[in-house]
Amino acid sequence: MTPSIAYLAQGKLYLKLREAPIREIESQFGQTVQERTLKMQRSKAWKNRGIMEMMMPPAALKQMEQQPEATVNVAIASLCPSEDGRLLYALETDDMGGIFAFDPGGDREDRLFHNAEFRVSHLNFDPRHKLIACTTTYRTGISNIATMAIDGARPRDITEGDSIDLAPRWIPGKGKALVFQSAGIGRNREGYVCDRAPFLIEKLDFDKQDVLTLASDPKSDLLGPQVGVDGLLYYIRRPYRSNRKPFSFWHLLKDILLIPFRLLYAIFQWLNFFSQMYTGKPLTAAGTKQTVDPKQMKVWGDWLTPENMKDRRFGEPDAPSLVPRSWELVRQADQGIPEVLAEGVLSYDLRSDGTIVYTNGSAIYAIYPDGNRERLLVGNLIESVTVIDNA
Structure with a gap:
């Protein structure tokens, strides 16, 4: 049966419920922030207009009037389903971030939490313990794993240290444990982050109060770990690239x-x-040429633009992969040899019946338990995909 999915593209949320057409979901809170910012901007511009008319030449004033109004960047950074049919998503603006719940049936949005201290991403909900696991990212460059009760006040960090901890996922079955990706960071003399180690996969067991490394590779980043209902470990493997450049x-x-x-x-x-x-x-005359910034997307810490995607294109003509073949979706047992399931994988998710849904940035595909593959849809600059049904 075709799964119901949701996906993010350029910070916007889209729903695809089985055979229904694709539907875009807009955040009411994000719209309110944009409208409030535009109102303040127009009010401030009206107050300053008299001063500007006295100080600036008419040609400059006319050119400024033709400029479009500045808008606030509002983007949905992560989403996951909850047990009551709602979608939980992390929303980011220029000044704040928060967690919201959306009911697709009633078109209602509820704000669970928001603040300006840190950004929230990589949401995952555990219906057994009524807990949301997420990533909290601070201005210092570190990212921690945090948890928050579905009716709680704010996320609480459960990992710490000079590291980048991302993408927590609850492990199905008995017990209380999750997996996540982690990498140590290096700083220069001024304290700024200048490099990081390869991402490895850790398991945090709440019952045993222990952290165990499940998979690591000094030549690869291991991203987005999940444990399926079959007990096997899934993740994306891509070549590791250090930011430190040798002296030349x-x-x-x-x-x-x-x-x-x-x-x-x-x-x-x-x-x-x-x-x-x-x-x-x-x-x-060359100064009058208008330049348009190419669309770009940030995926697992890398900025992808049409320019650096050209040499990565492979696959179907109408849905070429935006990442190279070396971005592999793999599956492995405990201490086992990784099995490559697909190439050019940017994001993926698992369904409870064993179906794997993944995207290459241009299309979304499904791998069913019997081995059959199906293309579900074609999109543009797809950042992540999430399965939103449990059957």
Whole structure:
């Protein structure tokens, strides 16, 4: 039977209930934040208009009036189903983040928690213990695993340290335990994060109060771990890439030789800015060319844009993979050899009947327990996929 799924694309939430058409869900809270910000922006612009008219030339004022109004970035960063048919999702804006619950049947949104201290992502709900597991990310660069009661006040961190802990998933069956991915981070002398170790998979057992490493590979990142009803471990494996670049004398020499040209370019852009402000015209015709920032998406810490996706394209012509073949969905038993299930996998989820649903960024596929595969839909810049039915 075709599963009901939800997926995120460019921070927006879409529902696909079995054979029904795709439906976009908009956050009422996000719309309220955007409307309030636009109202404040217009009020402030009206107050400053008299001062600006006295200080700036008419051409510059006319150009500013033609600029579009700034909007607040509102994005849904994560979602998961709850036991009562509602969807739980993490919402992010420029200044705050929170957890919300949405009832698809009644089109009602309830706010469970929000704050400006940290961001929340990677939600997963356990109906047995009425707990939400999630990731809390702080401005210092660290991310912890946290839990929150479905009717609780705020998430409570259960891991700590100078590390990046992400993507918790409750383990089905008896007991209280979850799996997550973790990587140690390295800092420079100023205290800023400059590099990290490969992600490995940890198991946190609440009953035994113990943390056990389930899988690790010094050459690979192991992402998004889940334990299926079959007791096997599933995860995405991709090649590890360090952010630390080795010293190169030729790169240093190149940077030194380019200093005069970069300085001249900066001076030209400064003069070009004043020319546009006071005459309404740039210094060169090339300055009138409009550039459009390409759409991009952040997946497991990597920014993907149309430019760096070109060399990764493979698969179906109308749904090419946005990640390379080396991003593999694998399955392994305890201390077993990983079995590759699919290539070019950006995100996946497991159904209770053993069905695997995954996306390559352009389409969503299902692998059924009998081995048959089916393409469920084609989309654009799909960031994650979630199964929302339990049968």
